[in-house]
Amino acid sequence: MDLLHAVLLAIIEGLTEFLPVSSTGHMIIYSSLAGIAGDEFTKLYTVNIQFGCILSVLVLYSRRFLQTTDFYAKLFVAFLPAAVIGFLLNDFIDSLLENVTVVAISLVLGGIVLVFIDRIMREVPRDYDVTFPEAVKIGFFQCIAMIPGVSRSAATIIGGMFQGLTRTQAAEFSFFLAVPTMAAATGYKLLKTYKMLEPADYQTLLIGNGIAFVVGLLAIRGFVGFLTRYGFKVFGYYRIALGLLLLGLMAAGVKLDVV
DSSP states (O other): OOHHHHHHHHHHHHHHTTTTTOHHHHHHHHHHHHTOTTOHHHHHHHHHTHHHHHHHHHHHTTTTTSSOHHHHHHHHHHHHHHHHHHHHTHHHHHHHTTOHHHHHHHHHHHHHHHHHHHHHOOOOOOOSOOOHHHHHHHHHHHHHTTSTTSOHHHHHHHHHHHTTOOHHHHHHHHHHHHHHHHHHHHHHHHHHHGGGOOHHHHHHHHHHHHHHHHHHHHHHHHHHHHHHHHOSHHHHHHHHHHHHHHHHHHHTTOOOOOO
């Protein structure tokens, strides 16, 4: 993977990580089209640059992270389901990360849900924070996003809204939950593969994380306001269009899957 691919992947990660469109799905699509999806460093890179997005959350919401242990306890119980299931199904999940067909179908199905979610769920203002039972349930919703194309952001925001959170509350809790979830994923992947890295690879990872950090900052700022004003429909239509496009290309004989 050359530097241009690394920069473009980092921009894609920063733009899509906190949007309900699946950052993993978009990076799989780009990697497949660019012919680098089968490269082991690409697989490490697409996971590792999530660290830059973690930093963007910590910077934007630094005051929110200076809270009581209750705040961290809720994040921990919400993180646990993904940690356990992710560890047990790690090899199976990795195999799905090479399958664009799975991404395309997930994009379409998830898009249909997003188109109708605003109609299904009426937002009711509430002045209290996430409870422990709600945090656990949101954590199980997050596990659905282990399927590429589902979107961790979409799964956790919808999970939060099913618990009665407003769009803004659900989005912010999704951002907060991303920190332990993505930190664990990046750390675990790096621990498994660091021996294969060359000195130049570390420089590429540093550049990628820096770009993902800056783009992630801009994406988070814009997303909350957009979601509050317009809801999920636009993201739903985008997902459906992209998923159908991919399925159409594959039906026409364009080879996108690595496996």
